Amino acid sequence: MTKNYLMTPGPTPVPEEIRIEMSKPIIHHRTKEYQAIFKEVTDGLKKIFKTSGDVFTFTSSGTGAMEASVVNVCSPGDKIVVVRGGKFGERFGEIAKAYGIEVIALDIPWGSAPCPADIEGILKKNPDVKGVYTTLCETSTATVYDIKAIGEIVRKTQALYVVDVISGLGADNFENDNWGVDIAVCGSQKGLMIPPGLAFCSVSEKAWKAVEASKCPKFYFNFKKYKKSMLDTDTPFTSAITLVIGLKKALDVINKKGVDNVIAEHAKQAEAFRQAMKALGLTIFSKSPSNAVTAVNAPQGIDADAIIKTCKTEFGVTFAGGQETLKGKIFRAAHMGGIDREHTIESIKAVEAALAKLGYKFSAGSGVAAAAKIMG
């Protein structure tokens, strides 16, 4: 039987020990037993976000928490800056528009990171901006942004700094408090190693002041309701109980290793994968490659989707494709959560085998050798 290797940037593979934990008989959520679990989860998330502020857990996909990060701090008519360098950056802008919030877009070429000075310029011209919205890792282009440098600029202004860390957290370094982030938005199905269905927002003191002034209507994603429920170590609406139980196990694993060690492991796997692709003569799409996910340019004359299809059907390795204008041009491999050394090597072997089948010339085994050398 072919083993399956899920290399997509969400969902990532859920380790067996976590799946077993989630498969136990369900418990009721208004109990001391569940409250203890929820408290551990909240504390565990704070360690990974590197924050001493609030972290709230929503039952929703990551987009729900993105909406929460807009509607809880903005009012109709406000202006926000949105960095648009891929599909997920664009989403912040779409949410803002749905709520009558003006978007000042910083459009950058897909695969590039924003220049902090450009953000500084926009903020100088528009001192009334309510928030700067960006991503840590823009998944669609596998590009990591310099969140620390942008934070140095935004923290000196009245604007809030909102970062979508959905794909990056646990693979690319992230320091919520040290970098001056006011709201970080995350999802469960990437670096946190559980299935999709939970989403998270950190909320800083500076953000709470904006919450008080916000006039966007909201109910399900209302931060104030989550803050109030937190007094009873609870959520205002029924949590996805089994996912929270799985998350407790995942956070135990990550925090026992130490999040910095987990990030270092993934960074090594990402580097191994990139060097393997280069050894095969392929190039990396992004100018600022993330450690959470790598986008590889298909060689001239070969459709990236043919590589993906061959890897999936013949070798059980699932990569993600390019989106919109990148369709057929790139394939993407993740390096976070439950994706480990075995996944990395097996996926490189599959790329080699697929490329050989598709008539691409390269030195067989050179990719795997380059990766093995780095991973040790």
Add this chain to the structure above:
Amino acid sequence: MTKNYLMTPGPTPVPEEIRIEMSKPIIHHRTKEYQAIFKEVTDGLKKIFKTSGDVFTFTSSGTGAMEASVVNVCSPGDKIVVVRGGKFGERFGEIAKAYGIEVIALDIPWGSAPCPADIEGILKKNPDVKGVYTTLCETSTATVYDIKAIGEIVRKTQALYVVDVISGLGADNFENDNWGVDIAVCGSQKGLMIPPGLAFCSVSEKAWKAVEASKCPKFYFNFKKYKKSMLDTDTPFTSAITLVIGLKKALDVINKKGVDNVIAEHAKQAEAFRQAMKALGLTIFSKSPSNAVTAVNAPQGIDADAIIKTCKTEFGVTFAGGQETLKGKIFRAAHMGGIDREHTIESIKAVEAALAKLGYKFSAGSGVAAAAKIMG
């Protein structure tokens, strides 16, 4: 070892075969394999809702879908009628107020069902009402409403008919299309036998016209985005994949038996439980008891929470308590989803044992005998 019997009206026990299904390695959602599962789930839900219209699946708790049923069809300044006879009826009103929608409340005593003529009166006085919002089973009081009779009235007006079937579906009879329901709102953790984390809305043709005119801001819960994604048998944002996979199994089980047979089974269990309580000399709180959940009045001089605590700690049976003014006065037992004959008998045995411990006089075994007689 004590076995555990979860008798709460959500979450209900998740049968082992469904838990095993959900514990398999996760698959990616943008695949033919997942699309086929999602199509089966959507078709299966339509059978249980008894609708030929749309049914959308959200990753959220039931409250998220309640919000969807308001913000997709209303505009700020609109008026809606909300039947308030318990905690969940009140929630529709709170959501509406958060979006600047005027609420005409039909307040009824907790434990009573609304009188359809009262709703008719309100609609005559207020011909501009946008929608009538009510629950099928008001979980907090274990009361079922006459949704069919109210539907006869509302369908003759321009108002939409929105019903929260979160607790009732699969236990109390419900016929979306025949009864003229425009939006039915449901959750996953009750009659549908899976953990919390998914929520659903049916949407009628009449409701779609209101969607076009609606001016409430929305993004994550926007029906139009779900409708568009349904063309690709997909959701606009990442689904809670494992829960959808579990739901497919649950729907297979329910639809193989036939939803009407499942409802008849639960009705028999509910009747058995009620007759057991009466045989013990206890009384039922609701004037219109639901088959999804029963609220039992604690006998004079005994705290309902003491009964609940004894059942839980000594016999592994978890009941729900009364909320707000009913705290300490009632205990609630569910009869839906994975709650079966064994649960029913074991929970009655626990009530008998707890009452005996708490000094209440009754004929030992009379409750179990009454229930066994009905269940056959």
